Amino acid sequence: MxxxxxxxxxxxxxxxxxxxxxxxxxxxxxQRTRGQTVYVPAYSHVFTGPRANPYNLAISLTVRNTDPSAGMTVTAIDYHDHNGRLIRRYAPSPLSLAPLASSYVHLEEKDTSGGFAPKFIVRWEASRPISAPLIEAVMIGATSGQGISFVSRGQVLQER
Structure with missing residues (x-):
C-alpha cells in the first residue's frame, strides 16, 4: 500500500x-448521571386479524442498575393509561438497588386497565454520578400454542 x-x-x-x-x-x-426521569412504552395488547381482535399481553417492567460499584434509588414507578391518566403507583416508597441489582413490576395478561398503549414513568436518583440504568418493558403473550414477545426500551425525558 x-x-x-x-x-x-x-x-x-x-x-x-x-x-x-x-x-x-x-x-x-x-453516560454517567445522578438521576433521570424515564418514559417506558408498553402494550397491554396488540390487535390481530382482519377484525382487529385484541391479543392480551403480560407486561414486565425491569429496572437494572448497570453500575458495578454504586447503588441507586428508584423514587417512582408510575403506570399511565393510553390517555396519559395515572392508573397506579408501584413504588410508594423509595426502592434501593445495590450495584448490578435489578427489580421488576409485573402486570398479568388480563390487566388491560392501561388500554392499548400504556406507559411507565420511572424516576431514579443516586448520590453520585453512576452509569445509567437499563429500563425496559417486556411484553409476552401465549394463547392456543401461539406466542408473541418483544421488548420496549425506556427513553430519558429528563436528567437530574
Missing part, C-alpha cells in the same frame, strides 16, 4: 470517528 493510500485511510478513519462522536447519544464513554 502506498504512502498516499495509507494517509487517505487514516484520514477517512478519523473523519468516521469524528462523525460518530457527533451522533446524539453516542459516546466512547458510558
Amino acid at each position: 502506498s504512502f498516499l493510500n495509507r494517509l487517505l485511510s487514516l484520514v477517512a478513519a478519523g473523519i468516521f470517528c469524528l462523525t460518530l462522536s457527533a451522533v446524539p447519544g453516542w459516546s466512547a464513554e458510558p
Whole structure:
C-alpha cells in the first residue's frame, strides 16, 4: 500500500470517528448521571386479524442498575393509561438497588386497565454520578400454542 493510500485511510478513519462522536447519544464513554426521569412504552395488547381482535399481553417492567460499584434509588414507578391518566403507583416508597441489582413490576395478561398503549414513568436518583440504568418493558403473550414477545426500551425525558 502506498504512502498516499495509507494517509487517505487514516484520514477517512478519523473523519468516521469524528462523525460518530457527533451522533446524539453516542459516546466512547458510558453516560454517567445522578438521576433521570424515564418514559417506558408498553402494550397491554396488540390487535390481530382482519377484525382487529385484541391479543392480551403480560407486561414486565425491569429496572437494572448497570453500575458495578454504586447503588441507586428508584423514587417512582408510575403506570399511565393510553390517555396519559395515572392508573397506579408501584413504588410508594423509595426502592434501593445495590450495584448490578435489578427489580421488576409485573402486570398479568388480563390487566388491560392501561388500554392499548400504556406507559411507565420511572424516576431514579443516586448520590453520585453512576452509569445509567437499563429500563425496559417486556411484553409476552401465549394463547392456543401461539406466542408473541418483544421488548420496549425506556427513553430519558429528563436528567437530574
